[in-house]
Amino acid sequence: MTQKQRPPAVPALCKPLAPDxxxxxxxxxxxxxxxxxxxxxxxxxxxxxxxxxxxxxxxxxxxxxxxxxxxxxxxxxxxxxxxxxxxxxxxxxxxxxxxxxxxxxxxxxxxxxxxxxxxxxxxxxxxxxxxxxxxxxxxxxxxxxxxxxxxxxxxxxxxxxxxxxxxxxxxxxxxxxxxxxxxxxxxxxxxxxxxxxxLYRPLEGPSESKPVEDPELRSLRRISNAEMSSELGMEVIAPEVREDEVKKVKECDLEEEIT
Structure with missing residues (x-):
């Protein structure tokens, strides 16, 4: 009998949107x-x-x-x-x-x-x-x-x-x-x-940001699901990340470039 297991949610990344x-x-x-x-x-x-x-x-x-x-x-x-x-x-x-x-x-x-x-x-x-x-x-x-x-x-x-x-x-x-x-x-x-x-007010607040899932995290989730299915003999369902499970992490692209 095939068991279904819900893996833990993987957080998505969230970057401040430039209001232009x-x-x-x-x-x-x-x-x-x-x-x-x-x-x-x-x-x-x-x-x-x-x-x-x-x-x-x-x-x-x-x-x-x-x-x-x-x-x-x-x-x-x-x-x-x-x-x-x-x-x-x-x-x-x-x-x-x-x-x-x-x-x-x-x-x-x-x-x-x-x-x-x-x-x-x-x-x-x-x-x-x-x-x-x-x-x-x-x-x-x-x-x-x-x-x-x-x-x-x-x-x-x-x-x-x-x-x-x-x-x-x-x-x-x-x-x-x-x-x-x-x-x-x-x-x-x-x-x-x-x-x-x-006047350099930092961009803050959820109204100025939206969750953007990192492609690397999406690929990592798929690989993890496949490994769990083969090792445990279970059919693992990869659910969509719910809004209440998304952990918003703000990043600034230019700060990474400076580093």
């Missing part, structure tokens, strides 16, 4: 604002630090050291951005990066030698920039799928506008204030990236 709009456009605004107030300041390095490095006696070599250390720190921070984003949301990572970047500018206002600038501007601000950039584009990729190209293009408008406006702002600050005053004001401007990061 809605609050996603606020995320685009946030990324544009973050780019304008952080990345755009890097392009004003020569104008901002030129006289200060000359006063330190490091006009040429010092400029190369500060910029190279900052570039290295920003790029190497990618090694820790992925693991951090497994522990924290992209909003939290962007907030940390924005605070570090602003703090680096604030501490650079008190710099009296090249070593001080490397520690504050190159390393601290560079690390903040390295955390803010990737987390911002992870937020964009989470909210947009079919309209991702348009969203990224609009977000990069902030970088372009910042690179046009920031040199004028820096020149105005240096004319009316000294180097320290200009750095303090730029530090305050860069804090707008904190507000921008608050």
């Amino acid at each position: 709009g809605g609050w996603g456009w606020m995320v685009v605004l946030g990324v544009a604002l973050a780019n304008m107030t952080t990345q755009s300041l890097v392009s004003t390095f020569g104008l901002l630090f030129g006289q200060a490095l000359h006063d330190m006696g490091q006009a040429t070599t010092g400029a190369a050291l500060v910029m190279n250390f900052m570039s290295a720190t920003t790029n190497l921070s990618g090694l820790i951005t992925g693991p951090i984003m497994k522990l924290l949301s992209y909003r939290q990572v962007a907030l940390i990066g924005a605070v570090l970047f602003s703090m680096g500018l604030l501490l650079s206002s008190m710099a009296t030698n090249i070593t001080h600038l490397i520690l504050t501007y190159s390393i601290l601000s560079g690390l903040g920039l390295g955390l803010t950039g990737p987390s911002s584009f992870v937020a964009l990729s989470t909210y947009f799928n079919t309209k991702r190209g348009r969203a990224v293009g609009l977000a990069l408008v902030g970088t372009g506008m910042g690179q046009m406006l920031m040199p004028q702002v820096v020149r105005f600050f240096l004319e009316w204030y000294d180097f320290s005053g200009a750095m303090l004001l730029l530090s305050a401007i860069s804090l707008h990236a904190v507000f921008a990061a608050w």
